[in-house]
Amino acid sequence: MSSVRSVLALGSNLGASNDTLVLAVADLVEPENVRLHAVSPVVRTRPVGGPEQPDYLNMVIEVETSLGPYELLAHCQAVEDKHHRKRTVRWGPRTLDVDIITYGSWTSDDDVLTVPHPRAASRAFVLQPWAWMDAGAELEGRPVAELAAEAADISGLMPFEGV
Incomplete structure (x- = not known):
């Protein structure tokens, strides 16, 4: 199978979030069929939706993979599980969240996997x-930078300098 570039968004707001993100990137690219292509800076963001909860640390990576989209989803979920992700409250706090934002030019709108991610175009934290990470990136034909500037949550985004 040929390789496909995929954009993944990672977030964490429970535990040692910065360490979790670093370890999760390593876990995501551990198998030889997932290679890291690019990494964004980490940002601190206010939660969007859900219950009252701590701020998030978020980042985006681009990988090149020979995994199919559903195999990549299963891999992302296994990495979440490795980092003790609990799915109890929708949009609730979490040790790790990994979302597939894009998978090459492939699109899907089913109950298991929707690509492009259905809310990515409106979320500044993505x-x-x-x-x-990629100044020329586009999502559904629009520049990602332009979409970011229009996102309602852009004012709650701050660069994360680490601890």
Whole structure:
């Protein structure tokens, strides 16, 4: 199978979030059929939706993979599980969240996997790190940087300098 570039968004707001993101990137690219292509800066963001909860650390990576989209989803979920992800409250706090934002030019709108991610085009915590990682990136025909500037949550986004 040929390789496909995929954009993944990672977020964490429970535990040692920065360490979790670093380890999760390593876990995501551990198998030889997933190679890291680019990494965004980490940002601190206010939660969007869901219950009252701590701020998130978010980032975006681009990988090149020979996994199919559903295999990549299973791999992402296995990495979430490795980092003790619990799915109890929708949009609730989590140790790790990994979303497939794009998978090459492939699209899907089913109950298991929707690609492009259905809310990515309106979320600055995905768009701005992505635009910093790849200034020429587009999502559904629009520049990612332009979409980031229009996102309602852009004012709640701050660069994360680490601890």
